[in-house]
Structure formats: structure tokens, C-alpha cells
Amino acid sequence: MRALAPGPARPLVQLAVVFLLVVAPLLLGDFRLFLLTEILIFGLFAASLDLLVGYTGLLSLGHAAYLGVGSYATALIAIHLTDNVFAGLAAGVASSCIVAAATGWLAVRTRGVYFLMLTLAFAQLLFTLAITWDSLTHGANGLPTPKPTLGPGDSGGALDGGTAFYYYALVAFLFGLGLLRAVVASPFGRALVGIRENESRMRSLGYATSRYKLAAFCLAGAVAGFAGSLTVQQSSFMSPSGVSFEVSALALIAVIIGGRATLVGAVLGSAFVFVIRDELSSAFNEHWRLVLGLVFIGVVYLLPRGISGLSARVGGLLTRRTERAAGEPA
Amino acid sequence: MTTPAVGAALPGFLNENLVSILNGLAVGMLLFTMAVGLSLIFGLMDVLNLAHGAIFLLGGYVAYQVIVKEGQSWLVGVAVAVAFGAVAGLALGGILRPIRHRGHLDQALLTFGLAFVLADLATIFWGSDFQSIPSPVFLQRSVEVLGQFYPAYRLAVMGVGFALAVVVYLVVERTQVGAVLRAAVEDRAMVSALGINVGRVMLAVLALGTALAAFGGVIGAPILSLSPGVDAEVLILALIVIVIGGLGSIPGAFVGAIVIGQVQSLGIALVPQAAPFALFGAMVIVLAVRPEGLFGSR
Numbered sequence: 315m316r317a318l319a320p321g322p323a324r325p326l327v328q329l330a331v332v333f334l335l336v337v338a339p340l341l342l343g344d345f346r347l348f349l350l351t352e353i354l355i356f357g358l359f360a361a362s363l364d365l366l367v368g369y370t371g372l373l374s375l376g377h378a379a380y381l382g383v384g385s386y387a388t389a390l391i392a393i394h395l396t397d398n399v400f401a402g403l404a405a406g407v408a409s410s411c412i413v414a415a416a417t418g419w420l421a422v423r424t425r426g427v428y429f430l431m432l433t434l435a436f437a438q439l440l441f442t443l444a445i446t447w448d449s450l451t452h453g454a455n456g457l458p459t460p461k462p463t464l465g466p467g468d469s470g471g472a473l474d475g476g477t478a479f480y481y482y483a484l485v486a487f488l489f490g491l492g493l494l495r496a497v498v499a500s501p502f503g504r505a506l507v508g509i510r511e512n513e514s515r516m517r518s519l520g521y522a523t524s525r526y527k528l529a530a531f532c533l534a535g536a537v538a539g540f541a542g543s544l545t546v547q548q549s550s551f552m553s554p555s556g557v558s559f560e561v562s563a564l565a566l567i568a569v570i571i572g573g574r575a576t577l578v579g580a581v582l583g584s585a586f587v588f589v590i591r592d593e594l595s596s597a598f599n600e601h602w603r604l605v606l607g608l609v610f611i612g613v614v615y616l617l618p619r620g621i622s623g624l625s626a627r628v629g630g631l632l633t634r635r636t637e638r639a640a641g642e643p644a
Numbered sequence: 645m646t647t648p649a650v651g652a653a654l655p656g657f658l659n660e661n662l663v664s665i666l667n668g669l670a671v672g673m674l675l676f677t678m679a680v681g682l683s684l685i686f687g688l689m690d691v692l693n694l695a696h697g698a699i700f701l702l703g704g705y706v707a708y709q710v711i712v713k714e715g716q717s718w719l720v721g722v723a724v725a726v727a728f729g730a731v732a733g734l735a736l737g738g739i740l741r742p743i744r745h746r747g748h749l750d751q752a753l754l755t756f757g758l759a760f761v762l763a764d765l766a767t768i769f770w771g772s773d774f775q776s777i778p779s780p781v782f783l784q785r786s787v788e789v790l791g792q793f794y795p796a797y798r799l800a801v802m803g804v805g806f807a808l809a810v811v812v813y814l815v816v817e818r819t820q821v822g823a824v825l826r827a828a829v830e831d832r833a834m835v836s837a838l839g840i841n842v843g844r845v846m847l848a849v850l851a852l853g854t855a856l857a858a859f860g861g862v863i864g865a866p867i868l869s870l871s872p873g874v875d876a877e878v879l880i881l882a883l884i885v886i887v888i889g890g891l892g893s894i895p896g897a898f899v900g901a902i903v904i905g906q907v908q909s910l911g912i913a914l915v916p917q918a919a920p921f922a923l924f925g926a927m928v929i930v931l932a933v934r935p936e937g938l939f940g941s942r
């Protein structure tokens with residue numbers, strides 16, 4: 315948020331945004347509300363990737379693996395055990411956290427290209443597994459899943475319908491983003507930034523950097539799994555395309571376009587990606603990937619801090635002007 | 645030519661899996677054309693070219709256009725595609741130049757964006773159906789290998805890939821140009837101080853690497869078929885190859901390509917369920933035992 319609105323305006327902007335999100339169902343039609351729900355969920359997923367890419371400096375090309383593990387766990391629990399919404403969330407978070415710990419254990423030992431490679435390989439492996447493990451995942455046909463229910467008294471109606479599910483997703487989103495923000499503001503989060511800037515110095519200062527990176531990797535994986543649960547609860551369907559390389563790629567694009575190491579930027583970037591893909595794709599003759607790729611290249615060139623960096627720059631100019639105006643003698 | 649009697653005398657395993665092993669060698673040689681360029685570019689410039697797979701695919705499409713659509717000969721198709729690849733490499737050098745001073749993260753991101761754009765451009769021009777180039781007429785037959793019949797074209801791919809590996813190795817290890825290149829990998833500033841234009845060396849390596857990738861796309865087209873998604877597939881395999889072989893090492897890229905080719909072909913034939921794990925497992929084991937790769941020096 316720091317980058318979004320500098321100075322004393324920050325809490326006001328935050329309040330205004332939350333207010334707009336709360337009243338959104340009154341302003342938007344069904345289709346747009348569904349899209350906004352998707353954006354919030356994917357935005358949370360992208361924000362979890364930002365913890366790795368933006369804050370810790372670990373370029374992961376396979377973050378969809380943890381989203382997908384969370385989705386599949388939630389889907390399987392809902393099909394075979396209980397459609398309780400909290401059981402689904404718990405299964406998603408726990409399973410993705412475990413898988414992230416197992417794969418991260420190896421990944422954080424490597425750096426740069428090797429890290430990128432390993433994360434990519436893990437994700438491809440899970441993608442292949444999702445396609446070939448037919449008895450569990452129904453392969454490419456996918457798993458239709460029952461609608462989540464709130465508790466024993468609910469027979470599936472409480473979270474049905476766009477508005478009810480939207481508010482559920484909004485609460486989950488605010489919770490997840492709040493958690494990530496608390497983490498990056500903590501001494502732990504500062505240490506991650508230190509690792510990004512100069513890992514060997516952090517190590518000589520006595521930080522067990524591998525352990526910090528593993529913790530960041532697990533946390534990012536768990537939040538991604540949380541978002542994965544929400545994804546499958548919204549769509550009531552899971553298939554291997556939810557673990558595909560494109561999902562990882564879109565999340566990375568969202569983080570970079572929105573602005574690294576801001577968390578909120580990842581959400582803005584996700585909104586950008588989804589609007590280009592779902593709202594404007596007919597205008598681009600279905601070639602939204604081309605448009606997105608060109609925007610991405612432009613951002614890497616010209617706006618290393620992404621959209622939110624741009625708004626910070628504009629905001630900075632504005633505040634400087636008001637300060638100057640205020641400082642001038644009457 | 646061997647007689648069927650010799651084939652029957654072969655050990656049972658080889659006899660049963662000969663075709664898979666040969667297919668694996670052909671795939672391995674295709675991967676080598678990708679991996680050697682990726683590896684050299686990374687070794688020299690610290691740039692992981694994530695657009696390498698897209699250039700492989702586009703090279704194949706360009707040759708498809710020339711050979712199938714325009715009806716030109718194979719030789720013309722290969723020449724145009726290789727020229728395209730080299731130009732793409734020079735363009736990539738120009739595109740990367742303004743952000744050379746930033747970390748390798750940003751450069752990898754830029755090539756990642758390029759890969760996205762190039763892949764979509766390919767579907768604009770050539771659609772998303774499978775396209776294939778028929779192999780040259782004189783290779784459209786089967787040859788008897790150890791008592792079994794095998795497509796001559798795939799044997800030719802193996803031969804060309806092997807010859808390419810030898811040539812690249814000799815150029816880098818035994819010529820003056822290669823000496824400059826190796827020196828630039830070791831210590832860029834020192835080579836620059838000796839009066840050699842390192843920027844030009846980098847451009848040359850970029851052009852060579854992408855030309856090789858485009859060439860791989862052409863000779864791979866009759867085997868793999870060209871379609872969206874092939875770019876990411878070969879890129880991932882080539883990345884695994886260079887991680888196993890060691891970044892920047894040509895013999896490493898060669899051995900890694902052979903290993904991954906066999907895992908992809910023989911592995912799938914023997915244990916279809918476990919092949920993806922074998923692919924991944926091979927990399928994990930190498931990284932755990934020798935993090936710098938089999939032939940890596942760092």
C-alpha cells in the first residue's frame with residue numbers, strides 16, 4: 315500500500331477501496347461480479363507469489379503447483395468426505411503447505427536459474443500427475459465438485475449465488491492479504507528483503523538464510539493453496555489446466571505488471587490480466603496473450619516498479635506540489 | 645547392413661527396445677540443438693533465454709512456410725529458417741541491451757515476455773492445428789538397423805546432431821574464436837581490456853545459439869509436429885538438459901541431451917507411469933549430488 319498512496323492519504327484510500335469492494339454487488343451485474351470474485355482470488359494467489367519474487371528475490375516459474383494442490387485437495391475432500399467450506403479450506407492450506415515444504419526443501423538450496431528450473435519442473439511434474447493419475451483426478455476430464463456448505467444446518471444454499479460467494483471470497487481475500495502484509499512488515503519480512511538484496515551479507519550477520527527462504531516458500535505455498543481452495547469453491551470444477559504453466563505465467567505477469575514487492579500491485583496486476591483476457595479479448599481478436607505480452611515487455615523496460623510504482627510517482631508529484639503550495643508564504 | 649540373424653542374437657532387452665533407444669537418440673540430438681545455445685548464451689551473458697523454445701518453434705514454422713506452402717526445397721527451407729534464427733538472436737541482443745545493467749532477473753523476465761508474444765504471433769500466422777514438414781524425399785524410407793527397420797530420416801537427424809556437436813565442440817575448444825569465447829566466459833573485463841569487443845562476441849553467440857534453435861525446429865518438425873505448446877515443452881526439456889549437464893558446458897549439454905532423450909523415449913516405453921518422475925528425478929539427483937551439473941565448473 316505504501317507505494318499506492320503516499321503520506322496521510324493512505325488509510326483514507328484503503329477505506330475507500332474496501333468500501334467500494336463491499337458495495338460492489340450493488341453496482342455490478344452477475345457476470346462482472348463473478349469476474350471480480352475471480353480477480354480477488356487470483357490476486358491473492360499472485361500476492362503469495364510476490365512474497366517470493368518481489369520480497370525474497372526468488373523467481374518462481376511454477377507457483378501454480380501449490381494453487382493446484384490446494385484446489386485438488388479441496389475438490390477431493392468435498393467429493394469424498396464433506397462439502398463443509400472450512401474443511402475444504404483447511405485441506406487446501408495443509409496439503410499445499412506440505413507439498414511446498416517438501417519441494418521447497420530442495421528448491422531453496424539452489425539459486426537463480428536453478429531455482430527457476432526446479433520450480434518449473436515441480437509444477438510440470440504435478441501437471442503431468444494431474445493428467446495421468448486418472449483414478450484420483452479423472453485426468454483431463456476434470457472433477458466436478460459439490461457447492462461448499464457453511465455448516466450442518468446449510469444444505470448448500472448459504473454460499474450459493476454470486477453475491478453470497480462474493481462476500482465470502484472478499485472476507486477470505488482480506489484475511490489472506492492482511493496476513494501477507496503483516497508478514498512482510500515483520501522482522502521476518504525485513505530479513506527476506508535483506509536476503510534479496512545481499513544474501514551472503516545476511517548469512518554473515520548470522521541469519522540462517524536457507525531456513526528463512528524455506529519459511530517464505532512454505533508460506534507462499536500455503537496462501538496459494540488457500541487461493542486454490544477458493545478457486546475450486548467458486549467454479550465447482552477442477553481440471554489439470556488449473557495447474558498448467560499458463561497459470562504460473564499469468565501470476566508472474568500480474569506481479570510484474572502490478573509492481574514487485576507491493577502485494578497490492580499483484581492484485582492490481584491480476585485485475586489487469588483478467589480484464590484484458592475476459593473483457594477485452596474480443597476487441598483483440600482473441601489475441602489477448604499478444605497484448606498482455608507486449609504490455610509486460612513495456613513494463614519490464616519502462617516501469618520496473620509496475621503500475622503501483624507509477625501511481626506512487628504520480629502521487630509523489632502531487633504531494634510535493636501540495637507541500638510546496640502549503641509551504642509558500644501567503 | 646546386418647542380417648536378421650544378428651538381430652536375433654542380440655540380447656533380449658536391446659532387441660525389444662531398439663526402436664525406443666533410437667528414438668531417444670533422435671530426440672536427444674534435437675534437444676542438443678536447443679540446449680547448446682541456451683547453455684552458451686547463459687555462460688557468456690548470464691542471460692537465461694526463455695524465448696529459446698519460441699525460436700525453436702518459429703524456426704520450424706518458417707521452414708514449414710518455405711517448404712510446404714511455397715514448395716521450395718528442403719535446403720532453402722533450412723537456410724531461411726537458420727537465417728531467421730540468427731536475425732532473431734541479433735534482435736534479442738538489441739532488445740536486451742538497454743537493460744543489461746539490471747540483474748539477470750529482469751533479463752529473464754524480458755525473454756519470458758518475448759516468448760509469450762512470439763508464441764501468440766506464431767498462432768496468428770500458422771494457427772493452432774498440428775503442422776508438419778514431410779521429410780526430404782531421399783530420406784523417406786526405412787533402413788535396417790541391427791535387424792530392425794527404422795526411418796532413415798531419424799538416423800539422419802542423429803547424424804546431423806552428432807556432427808553439429810563435434811563441430812561446435814571443436815570450434816569452441818580448438819580455434820582462436822573459441823579461445824576468445826572461453827576467455828570471455830571466465831573474465832569478461834579482462835578480455836575487454838585486451839582490446840576485444842566483448843559486445844560483438846556476445847551478439848555472435850546469441851545469433852549462433854538462436855540459429856541452432858531454429859535449425860532444431862526445422863529438423864524436428866517431421867518428428868514432433870509443430871503446434872502451440874511445443875515451444876514450452878522443448879524449452880523445459882532443454883532447461884533440464886543444461887541443469888543436468890552443467891550451465892555453460894558443451895559436453896555437458898551433449899550428455900544431458902542423450903540422458904533426457906532416453907528418459908523421454910526409453911523411459912516412457914519401459915515404465916510409462918514413472919517417466920515424468922524419472923525426468924524430474926534425474927535432475928534432482930544430479931542437483932543433490934553435483935549442484936554444478938555433471939560437467940559444470942562453478
